[in-house]
Amino acid sequence: MIARQEVLAVLLWGTAITSLLVRNLFQGSFPGLLDFGLFAAFGLTAGAVISDLEKTIFGFAAGMALGTFLAFILAVLPALAGVVPPPGDQTVYTLWFSIIFRAVFPLPLIISLMTGLIGAGIGETYL
Amino acid sequence: MEKVDFAKLKLSEIRRLGLDGRSRMDLATLSRRTQLTLVLLVGTILISSVAALNTSNYQQFFPALEQLQVKVVSVHANANSQSLNGSVTFTIKNPTGYSGLIMQSLLTNFTVTFTNGTTIPQGTLDYTGVPKKLNPTSPVNITLLLVGSGTGPLQVTQLIKDGAIPQYAFSVNIILTTFLDQVLGITIPYQCPPTRSPITCEEVGIFLTSHGGVSGGGGGR
Numbered sequence: 165m166i167a168r169q170e171v172l173a174v175l176l177w178g179t180a181i182t183s184l185l186v187r188n189l190f191q192g193s194f195p196g197l198l199d200f201g202l203f204a205a206f207g208l209t210a211g212a213v214i215s216d217l218e219k220t221i222f223g224f225a226a227g228m229a230l231g232t233f234l235a236f237i238l239a240v241l242p243a244l245a246g247v248v249p250p251p252g253d254q255t256v257y258t259l260w261f262s263i264i265f266r267a268v269f270p271l272p273l274i275i276s277l278m279t280g281l282i283g284a285g286i287g288e289t290y291l
Numbered sequence: 292m293e294k295v296d297f298a299k300l301k302l303s304e305i306r307r308l309g310l311d312g313r314s315r316m317d318l319a320t321l322s323r324r325t326q327l328t329l330v331l332l333v334g335t336i337l338i339s340s341v342a343a344l345n346t347s348n349y350q351q352f353f354p355a356l357e358q359l360q361v362k363v364v365s366v367h368a369n370a371n372s373q374s375l376n377g378s379v380t381f382t383i384k385n386p387t388g389y390s391g392l393i394m395q396s397l398l399t400n401f402t403v404t405f406t407n408g409t410t411i412p413q414g415t416l417d418y419t420g421v422p423k424k425l426n427p428t429s430p431v432n433i434t435l436l437l438v439g440s441g442t443g444p445l446q447v448t449q450l451i452k453d454g455a456i457p458q459y460a461f462s463v464n465i466i467l468t469t470f471l472d473q474v475l476g477i478t479i480p481y482q483c484p485p486t487r488s489p490i491t492c493e494e495v496g497i498f499l500t501s502h503g504g505v506s507g508g509g510g511g512r
Binding site: 179182183187191194209212238247262 | 322323324325327328330331332334335338339341342345346348349350352353354357391469470471472473474475497499
């Protein structure tokens, strides 16, 4: 049974991942040390709210998928909205796919998963 | 469910229903899990607010590239056999609200054309000085000296002596530094028609150059 609080935690986790990505990428930088700390903080908190190791793994997958998908949509919105007409829109899609992949893989992905699991462990033990 | 007619409530009833402000939600009474959810919510709202500002600015990035304006605001020459002995001033304006564009350099090819159809190439004019920020609605002026190259100035001088009227045509390439600089170089070419007076140049397209292993492409109008 999935509780509403767990769904909310995954949605917030995904939104936070999107925000951390676009905050950096739209300024021309890849996530740095501060961002890794924020990824860890959000992972820990979300994991603790979910408080279940198995659910946290699924929650992480869903949150990361949501986060990167939303970041990609925000990045290619000018192409989707027709502001960048063809054939330039294809370049925008390819470019942002590569940039977001480079930004997420591997450190933010690993940090989010590990801290999510640690958070779930803490949640299971203490909450 | 109890219906409440607020107009008829007595003070004791207001207190009983907890509407007097004394029964505010006490965070300490919430479960730790709910408290953590609230922390996650507040954190997400804060980081999303910062991200929203960057996203809003980014959404104007492509319109800024498309609408970047280049104008020849003044051009004059007093040619002799050695040099055209003149100058041209370009104005570059970002008419959008996007902030983050920087003009790295401005490369120009120019020709002198005459009303009789003669066209004499005069080589290049480059601005590679201090990069200029193209802030929203604050135009940047770039003045370049018109010198000419090879026998160009001499030919122009002779044609002017013969009564021909010179006009100056420029092909301008603006090389930009943007937030995508790590992966993509952006050059915007413009064509400025032959002129002796202020004129707006036409954007030809947007050329992208791949940096750092990310594939790029070209776009145009």
